[in-house]
Amino acid sequence: MYANERLVLALPKGRILDEAVPLMRRAGIELEAAFEDPEERQLRFRTNHDQLDVIRVRSFDVPTFVAFGAAHLGVTGADDLMEFESPEIYAPLDLGIGRCRLVVAGPREDAGRDLGRLSHIRIATKYPEITRRYFATRGIQAECIKLNGAVELAPGMGLSRQIVDLVQTGSTLKANNLVEIEEIAAITARLIVNRTALKTRTEQVNTWIERFREAADAA
Amino acid sequence: MSDTVYKGLLPQGLRDLLPPMAEAEAALVERLMAVLAGNGYERVEPPLLEFEDNLLSGAGAAMAKETFRLMDPVSQRMIGVRADMTPQVARIAATRLAKAPRPLRLSYAGQVLRVKGGQLNPERQLGEVGAELIGSDDIAADVEVLTVAAEALDAVGMKNVSVDLTLPRLVPLVCSALGLDGERTERVRAALDHKDAAAVAAVGGEAATLLGKLLAAAGTAEKTLKRLAGLRLPKEAAAELARLATVCQEVKVRSPALAMTIDPIENRGFEYHTGISFTFFARSVRGELGRGGRYLTGNGAGEPATGFTIYTDLVIEALPNPTPVRRLFVPAGSDTALVRRLRGEGWITVAALRPGGDEAEAKRLRCSHVLAGDKIAALD
Numbered sequence: 197m198y199a200n201e202r203l204v205l206a207l208p209k210g211r212i213l214d215e216a217v218p219l220m221r222r223a224g225i226e227l228e229a230a231f232e233d234p235e236e237r238q239l240r241f242r243t244n245h246d247q248l249d250v251i252r253v254r255s256f257d258v259p260t261f262v263a264f265g266a267a268h269l270g271v272t273g274a275d276d277l278m279e280f281e282s283p284e285i286y287a288p289l290d291l292g293i294g295r296c297r298l299v300v301a302g303p304r305e306d307a308g309r310d311l312g313r314l315s316h317i318r319i320a321t322k323y324p325e326i327t328r329r330y331f332a333t334r335g336i337q338a339e340c341i342k343l344n345g346a347v348e349l350a351p352g353m354g355l356s357r358q359i360v361d362l363v364q365t366g367s368t369l370k371a372n373n374l375v376e377i378e379e380i381a382a383i384t385a386r387l388i389v390n391r392t393a394l395k396t397r398t399e400q401v402n403t404w405i406e407r408f409r410e411a412a413d414a415a
Numbered sequence: 416m417s418d419t420v421y422k423g424l425l426p427q428g429l430r431d432l433l434p435p436m437a438e439a440e441a442a443l444v445e446r447l448m449a450v451l452a453g454n455g456y457e458r459v460e461p462p463l464l465e466f467e468d469n470l471l472s473g474a475g476a477a478m479a480k481e482t483f484r485l486m487d488p489v490s491q492r493m494i495g496v497r498a499d500m501t502p503q504v505a506r507i508a509a510t511r512l513a514k515a516p517r518p519l520r521l522s523y524a525g526q527v528l529r530v531k532g533g534q535l536n537p538e539r540q541l542g543e544v545g546a547e548l549i550g551s552d553d554i555a556a557d558v559e560v561l562t563v564a565a566e567a568l569d570a571v572g573m574k575n576v577s578v579d580l581t582l583p584r585l586v587p588l589v590c591s592a593l594g595l596d597g598e599r600t601e602r603v604r605a606a607l608d609h610k611d612a613a614a615v616a617a618v619g620g621e622a623a624t625l626l627g628k629l630l631a632a633a634g635t636a637e638k639t640l641k642r643l644a645g646l647r648l649p650k651e652a653a654a655e656l657a658r659l660a661t662v663c664q665e666v667k668v669r670s671p672a673l674a675m676t677i678d679p680i681e682n683r684g685f686e687y688h689t690g691i692s693f694t695f696f697a698r699s700v701r702g703e704l705g706r707g708g709r710y711l712t713g714n715g716a717g718e719p720a721t722g723f724t725i726y727t728d729l730v731i732e733a734l735p736n737p738t739p740v741r742r743l744f745v746p747a748g749s750d751t752a753l754v755r756r757l758r759g760e761g762w763i764t765v766a767a768l769r770p771g772g773d774e775a776e777a778k779r780l781r782c783s784h785v786l787a788g789d790k791i792a793a794l795d
Contacts, residue, residue: 257691263534263535264535264701265535282532282534283534283608283683284535284702285609285611285699286610286611287609287610287611287613288610288611288612288630289612289613290612290613309542360544384613386611389610392696392698392700392701392702394633395577395579395676395678395694395696396575396577396674396696396697396698397698398634398635398676399634401636402634
């Protein structure tokens, strides 16, 4: 918050952004032209609101910016939010965009396999925290290999038999000879807010939550 | 990986305070304590370590996960390093000061140690200044601790302070009145802690509707009270709410500069509190400046009490840097009686240990003035 008098909204690059921009437009936020320019190097943008700026960061960094109060609001997938797990973040609104699912997948012969019999499992994933927690609740110790992408390669390359990853249509799994074994969670994008910002700039922040709520409901 | 411990390296979350911050911190604690003393709170000083059972009883149980424990070789019992001083003060009130007249007003200042630092503030050693008002269940007591805390923060120059009020018993009362079982209550609790409206709605039924409304009610005190007034709450919960409304009114009159918000579902660290509780925030500080609320001393059957703790490390970060002090360089052989008199006038004197090179030496030692005979000359 350090003298950031303007509110800052953090947006994730990639998957969610294409759906987030029309949603923001419905919430009355117009971004400056530079935001849409793929060549643009700038990372912080003005909006049509004097009191609101937008930053564009890696999707898994959105919760970090919001937790530390560098951004007051953010749009993030429930996956990145669950992975980061911070008491400083509130997630008051399901935006209903960026729908996908977080699943455990493995080679074809694993279809329908009962993972509950295992006491230990090795998993390649972008989400080691979620994975560990999910399996711990079922009494399974998960050994996670953290990857930052191309997770679907892991089983074929002998890195791990199973993976935990997002699926939208399932075509990536299929192309890599993998099948879904279990669903961990249904994922949508959330509007998140910094705890201190909500407590100290209550009116301002609540106004934006309301606007996003109306925009999400209208969709 | 090497096992060398680098010389300046401290364990995570611990630090050395250097000049001028160490001095500024001590001065801050003194100013806060002066406000508490001025309001009739008398200072107590509990020890650093206590038997675990005492330290973690009553409202202290919330700190169980944060407490360093060790085995006392003398008594062969577990002892804990205090992670919060409130339970210690409550213990003093319940034992050694059991016969002191009520209401009992006690204050304290000291360092506490925590097993883990928070995500925002990695410090594991924290300075606390606080006050406890023990033996009164009156609304006036709730009002007093809030206004005294606000007065103390104001006295040290904190700007844009706001307090977020909550009723930790509200959600449990609503859940049990609506017949939610333990597991569903826990799920609701987790969802509410993140203000995750979608997850609250997923619980379903009448409970989800009411809890959803409580969730949406949070905001400035005035608006939230209005929103809450329209809800049908269990009788006990409604009584708590009425009390909160009165407290808000009274505090507004006495501390008009204090911004008030209400979050009826806030529960963090208030699991063992029994009535109106609160957290202090300031715009310029990330995280909590202080917190407090109503609890029972001892295990359940104790006295009603309320109080607050201010985290001095966070306050000092938010305050402007201390103004540089005037330091007077005293060359070797100066008149000692004169120098003593100057100290009496408030000068900080820095004595030369060897003769010669006075002006350069004064600058090297960060002095603002130098004494020449009986004249004081300012250095630029």
